[in-house]
Amino acid sequence: xxxxxxxxxxxVLQVTRNNQNVILVETFEDPLFTQWDNVVGDVTLAxxxxxxxxxxxxxxxxxxxxxxALNGENPTYLQYNLPGETNFQISFYFDPNSxxxxxxQHQIVTGLDHMKNLLFGIEVDEDAVxxxxxxxxxxxxxxxxxxxxxxxxxxxxxxKLTLTWNPSATEIxxxxxxxxxxxxxxxxxxxxxxxxTASDGDLYQMWFGPSVIEGANTQGVEYFDNIxxxxxxxxxFIYLPxxxx
Numbered sequence: 001x002x003x004x005x006x007x008x009x010x011x012v013l014q015v016t017r018n019n020q021n022v023i024l025v026e027t028f029e030d031p032l033f034t035q036w037d038n039v040v041g042d043v044t045l046a047x048x049x050x051x052x053x054x055x056x057x058x059x060x061x062x063x064x065x066x067x068x069a070l071n072g073e074n075p076t077y078l079q080y081n082l083p084g085e086t087n088f089q090i091s092f093y094f095d096p097n098s099x100x101x102x103x104x105q106h107q108i109v110t111g112l113d114h115m116k117n118l119l120f121g122i123e124v125d126e127d128a129v130x131x132x133x134x135x136x137x138x139x140x141x142x143x144x145x146x147x148x149x150x151x152x153x154x155x156x157x158x159x160k161l162t163l164t165w166n167p168s169a170t171e172i173x174x175x176x177x178x179x180x181x182x183x184x185x186x187x188x189x190x191x192x193x194x195x196x197t198a199s200d201g202d203l204y205q206m207w208f209g210p211s212v213i214e215g216a217n218t219q220g221v222e223y224f225d226n227i228x229x230x231x232x233x234x235x236x237f238i239y240l241p242x243x244x245x
Contacts, residue, residue: 023088024080024229028066033078041076042069043209051093051158051225065225068209070099070106070218077110077209084114084202087166089230092208095158095223096134101126104215108222109208111165113201117141120165120173121212125151132156138163138175138191141199149175149191158223166232167198 026035031045049065068076082088094108105125113119120140127133136159137151154177164174171192179188206229210222 021230021232022228023082023085023231024227026227028064028225035080036078037081038079040079040207040211041074041209042071043067043076043078044069049095049223049225051095051223065093065223066209068222068224070210070213070220070222072102072216072218073104073213075207075209075211075213077207077211080206080208082203082205084204085231086168086202087164087232088203088206089162089164089232090206090227091160091162091229092227093158093223093225094161096124096132096154096156097221097223098132098156099126099220099222100218101134102215102217102219103128104213104218106210106213106215106218107207108210108224109163109206110211111203112205112207114204115201116205117199117201118212119199119201119203120163122161122163122175124154136161136177138173140165140173140193141201142172142193142196143199144196147173147193147196149173149193152177152189152191165203170194172196172198 024035028045033039044067045064046067047064049067050063051065070076088111090109105123107121107123110121111119118141122138125135134154135151136154137149139146139148159178162176162179166172171194173193176188176190209224
């Protein structure tokens, strides 16, 4: 049999699925918080906390968001238990809503391992000079201690925040402020942490809302809405050798 034959080769296709990796979707319409495992402090729902405000598809509908009332260093958050995630991404809307942090700062998202050691988080701080101006950044626990991203300016308005924690990746933590739903907007701010090794420990618990608070005089209400939390699942497909003729 005559013909031109090349050598055989194998195709390996690695696919990261996005349709089977949902951990949590929360739009805050359930006053009982039945998706959550614990409610700590003064957490309620309110129409004023809806972010973004209004709904172009149902203008007459009443939508709500999460109110987190702050009073001193008393924590105010929702607790979500997980089975031991090896990576985690969360995006949500946050509005500081003119809260007075009393000269301190606090965490608005915190990830913990099975021993309740802190693994990563998002921290909000207020400007020491300008009223109603804030800073926001993220951090991750590494074998060399806690590493912080640069802090971004945060206006007293709603913002979309996205944090990705992936200890096995080159960038073990990525934090973005004000990206769009499908692509990173040109005005978005993004920071990452790489070149270091994440500490051992899988994710077993998430605290959502003001949890670890430093500031005895903290007062006010912060708004949260529209959580999307996912895991990345990677499949490896190995195909039989192919022959070109």
